[in-house]
Amino acid sequence: MIIKLELLQGFRKVYWNFLHNYHKHVKLDMEGVFQLGIKTNYMLDHYIFHYFSSYIEYKDELLRSHRETIDVLSVPIIPLSASMAVLPIVGTLDTYRAKKVQERTLNQIASLKLQKIIIDLSGVAFMDTAVVGHLFRIVEGIGLLGCKAIITGIRPEIANTMIELGIPFTEKVDTKATLQQALEEYK
Incomplete structure (x- = not known):
């Protein structure tokens, strides 16, 4: 989980570093760079949101399953x-x-x-x-x-x-x- 967050942060840093260096050498217009950055950040944030939502649902279901098992085992007739x-x-x-x-x-x-x-x-x-x-x-x-x-x-x-x-x-x-x-x- 933390590794995936670090990978996403690393990707974001590499991506912005790439855009910075690309802009220096190719001389893109700044408006295009910012628009590309906004779209990229939106997509990454969207991915992170859905990833965490899925992860939280998975963990909640896992905890619910464990609780049901404990409930059954805590009443051993x-x-x-x-x-x-x-x-x-x-x-x-x-x-x-x-x-x-x-x-x-x-x-x-x-x-x-x-x-x-x-x-x-x-x-x-x-x-x-x-x-x-x-x-x-x-x-x-x-x-x-x-x-x-x-x-x-x-x-x-x-x-x-x-x-x-x-x-x-x-x-x-x-x-x-x-x-x-x-x-x-x-x-």
């Missing part, structure tokens, strides 16, 4: 049996990612016809208050599909946030301290 799966959530869970978790989880539950899903939160580094409420709505959506949600690995910070928000989580969903406990109980 792992089937354990024909009716049960695990959804390990790792990293920061923000509102955007919570929406992706919701979409992908509900779609996978429907397509795999799951009856139980274990959502493991032990790897969640941070979850803001809006996301805790959203997580509760995801669990309700899972229930609407006829699937039972089991939440494991709730960290003290998340439990504290749920208490402060007054979310009655335990009425709607089973909770276990660890993924291992849930797997042992639901073999």
Whole structure:
């Protein structure tokens, strides 16, 4: 990219140097030289504009493609049996990612016809208050599909946030301290 810009700048310098030397030896009228320079600059600027527009569109599409891949990989539903799966959530869970978790989880539950899903939160580094409420709505959506949600690995910070928000989580969903406990109980 930068090399192409340097090439265009180099071309422009060589071109103007050529016109300068040509004018010295051939004695063109100055009006013709300026008109030629204006046309050349217009064409080069037009090329640069379209080149960068295409380059930016390409990069945007590449970033969009990478984001879609990351979205798919950030919600890895792992089937354990024909009716049960695990959804390990790792990293920061923000509102955007919570929406992706919701979409992908509900779609996978429907397509795999799951009856139980274990959502493991032990790897969640941070979850803001809006996301805790959203997580509760995801669990309700899972229930609407006829699937039972089991939440494991709730960290003290998340439990504290749920208490402060007054979310009655335990009425709607089973909770276990660890993924291992849930797997042992639901073999």
